[in-house]
Amino acid sequence: MKAPALEFHRPDTVQAALAILAEGDGAARVLAGGQSLVPMLNLRVAFAETLVDIGAIQELAAIEDAGNHVRLGASVSHARIEDGQTGDYFGGMLGHVAGNIAYRAIRNRGTIGGSLAHADPAADWPVAMIALGANVEIAGSNGSRKLPVDEFMVDVFTTALQEDEILTAICIPKASPKLRWSFQKMRKKAGAFGEAIAAAVHDPESGLCRVVAGSSAIGGPQRFTLLETALQDGDVDDDAIRDAVTRTIGSLGRYETQIHTVCLRRAIEEVRT
Amino acid sequence: MTTLSLTVNGRQVSTEIDPRLNLADFLRERLSLKGTHLGCEHGACGACTVLMDGMPIRSCITMAASCDGVEITTVEGYDDNKLMSRLRRAFREEHALQCGYCTPGMLATAYDIVSRLDRADENEIRAALAGCVCRCTGYRGIVRAIERCIAEKNA
Incomplete structure (x- = not known):
């Protein structure tokens, strides 16, 4: 299948991109790396009368060490993060997450901003960014705003972005060298989306302590606050995790409950040992 | 129509294209470089992988119009590398x-x-x-x- 007829713009500033989006009146979509949007256009499950390709906007490809946080432009590719261009303030976590997304050919084009804005419930970045307490920067015709990633991710394929807004950057607070993290992804084939994903993060210096899971089965990233205290001090066994899964998500099939429980347990154990 | 200028296998190409065209179809249909093969056309099979600025990418899920200014190498262009x-x-x-x-x-x-x-x-x-x-x-x-x-x- 091929994408249907559409208009195409490739502006070189955020301002110009915002102007085209505003004119599009809801039928214009931002194209980042296109590794989800283009196949969805080809398969006719996503629609756009106008594509606004942000790939020529240089500032969106910048990686900036901004003191207490690292600021990644929205169109920084997974491959650049995998290759360590972000600097390592997260004990190798960013490179690990990036390097296990799809295949290298996809990682060369796909972007962290695109992944967050697309909001596939099985995507890795939403889980990892919520775990690290990251924020997104959003530009709109009425100015810019900042949101924590857990507020940005609203639902399956749904974010807090308005039709005339663009996600411009992701700011990740630097962790201390004491950061311990684990990122677990259950899948049957290398390169596939995770059937269950879990991240656990504990930084005793900054106090950051988060347990997050994500998948299509649970409808996208979810924080497991019930397990966050256990991560810091308590004992936690499979029954407690299974109970937390049921209380956080509601009832799932036995298989789904089991794989999410196992992913969460592995993540928590790895951080605690 | 939209304007596209890029380098393919060392050759400079500037042309008008239909904006919905993907890079694989541009290479095959417009430049007659049939060595780039299309299998699934949604990024899952890898047959259409070409090098963009030296890095592998899927040409079936890359819009041709996004390739302005880049350098593409297809199987026809490796020469004596x-x-x-x-x-x-x-x-x-x-x-x-x-x-x-x-x-x-x-x-x-x-x-x-x-x-x-x-x-x-x-x-x-x-x-x-x-x-x-x-x-x-x-x-x-x-x-x-x-x-x-x-x-x-x-x-």
Whole structure:
């Protein structure tokens, strides 16, 4: 299948991109790396009368060490993060997450901003960014705003972005060298989306302590606050995790409950040992 | 229509294109470079993999209009590139192809694996190849060809 007829713009500033989006009146979509949007256009499950390709906007490809946080432009590719261009303030976590997304050919084009804005419930970045307490920067015709990633991710394929807004950057607070993290992804084939994903993060210096899971089965990233205290001090066994899964998500099939429980347990154990 | 200027296999191309065109169709239909093969057309099979600025990408899920200013290398354009010559020889000698449909994508992917990795065991090579589907060889020959080129690189 091929994408249907559409208009195409490739502006070189955020301002110009915002102007085209505003004119599009809801039928214009931002194209980042296109590794989800283009196949969805080809398969006719996503629609756009106008594509606004942000790939020529240089500032969106910048990686900036901004003191207490690292600021990644929205169109920084997974491959650049995998290759360590972000600097390592997260004990190798960013490179690990990036390097296990799809295949290298996809990682060369796909972007962290695109992944967050697309909001596939099985995507890795939403889980990892919520775990690290990251924020997104959003530009709109009425100015810019900042949101924590857990507020940005609203639902399956749904974010807090308005039709005339663009996600411009992701700011990740630097962790201390004491950061311990684990990122677990259950899948049957290398390169596939995770059937269950879990991240656990504990930084005793900054106090950051988060347990997050994500998948299509649970409808996208979810924080497991019930397990966050256990991560810091308590004992936690499979029954407690299974109970937390049921209380956080509601009832799932036995298989789904089991794989999410196992992913969460592995993540928590790895951080605690 | 939208304007596109890029370099393909060392040749400068400037033309008007239908904005919905993907890079694979642009290469095949507009430039008659039929060595880039289309399998699934949604980024899952890897047959259409080409090099963009030296890095492998899927040409079926890359809009041609997004390629302004880039340099594309297809299977027709490797010429006497040293690593690609070694890979072609290794593919031939290790029986790494049968029908040849996946081979352009396999070569682009293999080129990237051998360039980036100084060492890789069979499992790592298989994981790095997971985005390329071959329905003939069972991958053994492809993995051997890549192992051999990594070993030659370190010799």
